[in-house]
Amino acid sequence: MSKIITCIKFGKERSVSFISHLDVLRVFERALRRAGLPLAYTKGYSPRPKLVFGQALSLGLTSRGEYLDISLENEVDENEVQELLVATLPPGFPVYMAKNLDDKVKPVMAAITHASYLFKGDRALEILEALDKSEIIFIKEKNNKKTETDLRPLINSIEPYEDGVRLICRAGSAYNLRPDALLTALSLDDEQIKVCREDLFIERNGSLVSPLMRLM
Amino acid sequence: MLTYQDLLEKHLNRIEKPARYLGTELHSIQRKKQPKVHVALAFPDVYEVGMSHLGIKILYHIANKDPNYWAERVFAPWPDMEAILNEEKIPLMTLESSTPLGKLDLVGFTLQYELSYSNILRMLRLASIPIRSKDRKSGPLVIAGGPCAFNPEPLAPFFDVFVLGDGEEVFLRILEILEQEPDREKRLQAIAKLSGVYVPSDYEIEYKQDSTIAKITPEKKVKKAIIKDLDAVDYPTSPIVPYLQTIHDRVNVEVFRGCLRGCRFCQAGMLYRPTRERSKEEIKRLVLETLKNTGYEEVSLTSLSTADYSALACLVPELMQVLEPEKISLSLPSLRIDSFSVELAREIEKVKKTGLTFAPEAGSQRMRNVINKNVTEEDLLKTAEAAFQNGWTHIKLYFMIGLPTETDEDILAIAELGKKVRELGRRYTKRVTVTVSTSSFVPKGHTPFQWCGQNPRDELRRKQFLLKDNLKGPGLNYSWHNPEISYLEAVIARGDRRVAEAILYAEEHGAHFDTWNEYFKPELWAEAFKACGIDPDFYALRERPQNEVFPWEHIDSGVEKSFLYHEWQKALAEQTTQDCREVGCTGCGVCSSFATAISLKGGE
Numbered sequence: 099m100s101k102i103i104t105c106i107k108f109g110k111e112r113s114v115s116f117i118s119h120l121d122v123l124r125v126f127e128r129a130l131r132r133a134g135l136p137l138a139y140t141k142g143y144s145p146r147p148k149l150v151f152g153q154a155l156s157l158g159l160t161s162r163g164e165y166l167d168i169s170l171e172n173e174v175d176e177n178e179v180q181e182l183l184v185a186t187l188p189p190g191f192p193v194y195m196a197k198n199l200d201d202k203v204k205p206v207m208a209a210i211t212h213a214s215y216l217f218k219g220d221r222a223l224e225i226l227e228a229l230d231k232s233e234i235i236f237i238k239e240k241n242n243k244k245t246e247t248d249l250r251p252l253i254n255s256i257e258p259y260e261d262g263v264r265l266i267c268r269a270g271s272a273y274n275l276r277p278d279a280l281l282t283a284l285s286l287d288d289e290q291i292k293v294c295r296e297d298l299f300i301e302r303n304g305s306l307v308s309p310l311m312r313l314m
Numbered sequence: 315m316l317t318y319q320d321l322l323e324k325h326l327n328r329i330e331k332p333a334r335y336l337g338t339e340l341h342s343i344q345r346k347k348q349p350k351v352h353v354a355l356a357f358p359d360v361y362e363v364g365m366s367h368l369g370i371k372i373l374y375h376i377a378n379k380d381p382n383y384w385a386e387r388v389f390a391p392w393p394d395m396e397a398i399l400n401e402e403k404i405p406l407m408t409l410e411s412s413t414p415l416g417k418l419d420l421v422g423f424t425l426q427y428e429l430s431y432s433n434i435l436r437m438l439r440l441a442s443i444p445i446r447s448k449d450r451k452s453g454p455l456v457i458a459g460g461p462c463a464f465n466p467e468p469l470a471p472f473f474d475v476f477v478l479g480d481g482e483e484v485f486l487r488i489l490e491i492l493e494q495e496p497d498r499e500k501r502l503q504a505i506a507k508l509s510g511v512y513v514p515s516d517y518e519i520e521y522k523q524d525s526t527i528a529k530i531t532p533e534k535k536v537k538k539a540i541i542k543d544l545d546a547v548d549y550p551t552s553p554i555v556p557y558l559q560t561i562h563d564r565v566n567v568e569v570f571r572g573c574l575r576g577c578r579f580c581q582a583g584m585l586y587r588p589t590r591e592r593s594k595e596e597i598k599r600l601v602l603e604t605l606k607n608t609g610y611e612e613v614s615l616t617s618l619s620t621a622d623y624s625a626l627a628c629l630v631p632e633l634m635q636v637l638e639p640e641k642i643s644l645s646l647p648s649l650r651i652d653s654f655s656v657e658l659a660r661e662i663e664k665v666k667k668t669g670l671t672f673a674p675e676a677g678s679q680r681m682r683n684v685i686n687k688n689v690t691e692e693d694l695l696k697t698a699e700a701a702f703q704n705g706w707t708h709i710k711l712y713f714m715i716g717l718p719t720e721t722d723e724d725i726l727a728i729a730e731l732g733k734k735v736r737e738l739g740r741r742y743t744k745r746v747t748v749t750v751s752t753s754s755f756v757p758k759g760h761t762p763f764q765w766c767g768q769n770p771r772d773e774l775r776r777k778q779f780l781l782k783d784n785l786k787g788p789g790l791n792y793s794w795h796n797p798e799i800s801y802l803e804a805v806i807a808r809g810d811r812r813v814a815e816a817i818l819y820a821e822e823h824g825a826h827f828d829t830w831n832e833y834f835k836p837e838l839w840a841e842a843f844k845a846c847g848i849d850p851d852f853y854a855l856r857e858r859p860q861n862e863v864f865p866w867e868h869i870d871s872g873v874e875k876s877f878l879y880h881e882w883q884k885a886l887a888e889q890t891t892q893d894c895r896e897v898g899c900t901g902c903g904v905c906s907s908f909a910t911a912i913s914l915k916g917g918e
Contacts, residue, residue: 114557116322116332121557128340128555128609131640145641146611158326186609188340188555 101138101201102173105310106183107194110161114190119154125188126166133182138169150205152298152309153213153269156278162194163214163297165309167206173198195310203312212254212299212306213269215277218262219291225263228284229256236283249275249283262291266306269298316404317412325398333557334361335395337387337409340555341607343374344410349384351492353377353420353454354408356388358433359829364389365554366562368616369424369460373485375550383489386410388421390433390827391440399440406440415441418454419492422485423473425462428806429799429828431469434458435821438472445818447474447515452498455505457488463512464538464585465759467865468809468817470514475505477512478869479538479585480571482547484510510539517868519811525852527810527863535870538585542910544571544592551603555610564612564645565604569597569629573618574893574912576900577675578686578885579714581758582618584873587904588912589895594625594632597916601633605642613637614645621650621658625916630661648673651689656700669708669749670701676717677727683888684719686881691731698735702742709735709748715777716755716769716800718885725777728752729784736789749791752781754800758807759866760873762881767857768804771797798836802828804854805843810865813853815846872904 110122117125127147130137139145152165168179180196187193203209217225228234234249252275254266267275277295281287299306316324318335326332338344355373357364364370370387377385386408391399399406405414415421421443423434435445444450448471458469459477466476477484491504506513520528541547549568556563572589573582592600601613613633617623630644637644644662649655651672659670674694675687682689698709713728732750739746754774757763769777774797785792806813820842827833843850858864860879877900884891894900895912905911 113319113336113338116326116336117557118333121333121559124559125557127611131609131611132606139641144643157332158323189338 100172102170103199103201103203104168104170104174104176104179104196105199105206105312106166106168106179106196107308107310108164108166108183108187109192109194110155110159110164111190111192112160114188115158115160118157119151123149123151125191129183129186129188130168132186135168135174135179135182136171138171150207152206152210153274155295156276159277159293159295161295163295165206165210165298167199169201197310199310199312200314202314206309206312207271209300209309209312210270210298211268211301213267213275214296214299215265215267216259216262216294216296217265217277217291218260218294219289221286221289222262222291223258224286225265225280225284226256226258228253228280234280234283236279238279247279249280264296315412316402318407318409319412321395321398321402321404328398329394330392331361331558334389334392335409336557337411339557341552342410342554343378343384343386345381345384350382351420351489352384352386352413352418353422353489353492354386354388354415354418356415356421356423356434356437357426358390358423358430358437359827360392361389361556362558362560365556365558365560367424367426368566368568369481371550371553371566372548373422373481375553376482376486376548377489379548380489382493384410386413388415388437390430390437393827393833396436396440405442406437416443416453420455420457420488423456423458423460425458425460425469427829428462428468428803429834431806431817432821432825432828434469435472435818436826439821446471450474455498455501461582461585462807464581464869464871465807465809465866466512466514466869467519467811468806468813470811471814472818473514474502475511475513477539478510478536479871480510480541481539482541484508484539509537512536512869519865525849527865527867530863530868533868535868537870537907538872540872540908540910541571542590542908543913544568544590545596545915549600551600552607553604555608562614563610564614565601565608565610566614566616567597567600567604568592568617569615569620569623569916570617572912573622574895575619575622575688576686576881576891576893578684578762578881579675579717579755579758581761584760584878584902585871586618587871587873587902588910589622590913591624591915591917593915594629597629598633602636605640611641612643612645614647616647619648619650620646621648621652621655623916624914626658627654629916630658634661651693651697653697653700656697656704659701659706660704669710670706671710671712672697673712674731675712675714676724677713677729677731678724680888681717681720681724681727683890684885685714685717686885686890688890688892691734694731695734695738699738702739702746707739707743707745707747709739709746711735711748711750713750713752714755715752715781716774718763718766720769720777722777722780725780726784729781732785732790733787739789746789747791748789749793750781750785751793752778753795754797756800756804756807759864760869760871760878762878762885764808764864764878765858765860765862765882767855768801770855771801774800796831796834799829799834801850801854802836802839805850806853808853808865810853812846812848816842816848819845870907872907874903874907877902
């Protein structure tokens with residue numbers, strides 16, 4: 099028997115959108131224990147299940163495309179993992195798919211390069227104007243120090259989608275566009291614009307593919 | 315009407331921890347149909363504190379087992395949410411269904427510590443429920459239980475009913491009455507007849523010229539409710555699993571109730587007598603079932619003194635056999651000062667060696683005899699040595715200062731003991747740290763020390779400085795408590811009905827979250843006492859004569875006043891009293907009062 103990574107794609111609905119990233123981690127640790135899966139643990143003084151999330155989601159956002167790598171001691175049928183998690187997760191966390199991957203694939207957090215977000219609300223269409231700008235300056239204040247970032251290069255595309263817009267942008271540990279930063283930079287942050295993360299991607303040969311399709 | 319979810323959506327940026335207000339955690343109870351009886355279990359502190367409380371978990375489970383009942387939770391909203399409720403003009407609501415408290419049949423508060431009282435009044439105010447019981451002609455009954463209900467007088471004007479002692483059975487009887495009887499007044503009359511129930515408006519207090527109590531009428535005492543067999547009552551194995559990290563975020567299984575060690579300062583040790591153990595098999599079943607239902611990574615065996623559980627030596631290895639392969643840790647919240655405890659700690663901390671905490675409570679043998687903490691310096695040093703031998707490097711020692719008859723010699727003995735433990739540790743490790751922590755003694759009702767005065771705040775500060783000066787050096791840490799907080803606790807703990815006015819005044823003028831250093835305002839409380847014509851020193855600092863009528867004279871814990879006084883005299887004579895399960899009955903009176911006996915089921 100050899101170790102395996104089971105990557106699951108899950109969502110975060112409105113009712114759980116106020117649960118922080120760290121708290122979501124605990125939700126999964128406990129659900130996985132209740133599911134009785136053969137979890138692989140970290141070594142050391144306080145062993146913990148080896149879990150890797152795709153990308154932290156800001157508080158208040160919903161999502162249809164979150165990813166979690168679970169290290170298992172041995173292979174379990176993908177459908178069974180999905181069913182077990184559907185049964186043990188609290189309401190508000192739908193599980194769309196589970197996929198077994200070789201345990202040598204790049205961890206999902208390091209692999210993510212892009213994300214798509216859906217914006218809805220009265221003034222959401224104004225986000226489209228961002229495309230015409232040559233730079234979009236976001237000013238962040240921390241410890242009395244101001245840092246300016248140009249968000250424009252991080253945007254891949256913005257298009258109308260249903261009654262709002264869809265944004266595809268850089269995501270991940272190296273370059274990341276936070277949707278709330280974009281709204282602030284566009285002076286749209288006081289508006290009641292609802293943001294949903296639609297999905298996360300990996301760039302491969304110029305096109306965006308699902309983290310479930312990771313290769314070794 | 316806006317729900318918590320709506321408020322969070324609208325004001326997300328202003329709320330520090332929105333997960334406090336979700337009410338949708340795993341195993342929280344939702345009902346689609348309006349239940350026959352709808353109540354709230356209220357904890358007058360923030361979510362993370364309230365969700366760690368075992369009593370609420372038990373009552374939540376017991377009530378919600380019946381589909382006709384719905385018990386929801388409500389905690390003190392943090393000031394960020396309080397501001398939003400006020401701004402939006404929304405009354406305080408339950409967590410699960412965002413129902414305003416005013417629409418319920420009953421709101422039940424737990425009284426865990428005196429400094430949460432301002433929060434109780436604030437919660438009633440936020441709920442737009444009249445704060446004084448006499449002003450409530452309709453709306454929910456407002457009741458309270460928990461350890462502080464044993465001196466209910468400082469809250470007497472605010473509650474319709476207090477429940478004394480073990481709540482499991484009484485609470486169900488109360489729900490039955492609410493189900494059968496729609497009329498508020500008749501409900502109260504029926505509840506008043508239950509055993510363990512105190513209705514403050516049925517009692518009158520007369521005072522003497524010197525401000526002490528002359529008479530409490532009627533003379534009839536109210537006896538606490540008691541569960542004789544813990545195995546026979548329901549215990550939650552599907553407790554709510556919070557999203558936020560709470561203070562005790564783990565499986566908590568209560569292994570026994572009560573404690574017979576007889577420490578003279580300890581109110582819980584007197585109130586929850588006699589010791590009643592759960593059987594070992596039942597404990598194992600509860601642990602395993604709860605783990606399966608919650609997925610927690612830690613189990614704690616709780617009680618007032620878990621090392622005293624009669625079958626612990628078998629229970630711990632049996633549990634570890636199951637828990638260890640699953641990477642689930644076991645914790646024992648209170649270790650005794652003996653080598654058995656170190657042995658246990660070694661058993662449960664096979665990999666992780668965090669600190670060990672021991673509570674000698676006093677530095678000198680003389681002082682420990684006064685408080686009846688029956689451990690010797692030799693016990694402590696042997697135990698510490700065993701801990702160092704087994705690889706621990708950090709030892710925490712808890713003490714109290716301001717104890718009756720205390721001298722500077724007793725204070726310096728605390729520092730000496732800390733240093734001795736450090737020297738001992740140095741023989742085994744270079745990295746040794748000893749943390750000495752002191753709290754300031756607060757005399758409580760229903761204990762042998764209910765007659766004695768608290769040390770004045772300046773005296774406590776002087777003693778703290780004495781320790782600071784003598785606990786300097788590498789590997790020694792000292793931490794202490796704010797004497798202002800201990801003083802207020804002492805005033806309220808032995809307060810009478812007149813103190814209620816000061817609590818209300820303080821709350822009206824902004825007091826809340828008094829246990830939180832950033833919100834506690836001693837000057838505001840001083841102003842409140844002055845405005846209400848109350849001398850707080852009268853309650854906190856005064857030594858009482860033998861025959862004084864206490865504000866809690868009519869509240870009967872089962873332990874006789876004559877026994878407590880005898881213990882007080884023995885304390886002054888520096889004589890100890892042994893645990894009755896070792897030396898036979900010491901005559902506290904609780905077993906005969908309830909026609910029951912100590913129950914050591916674990917050892918069967």
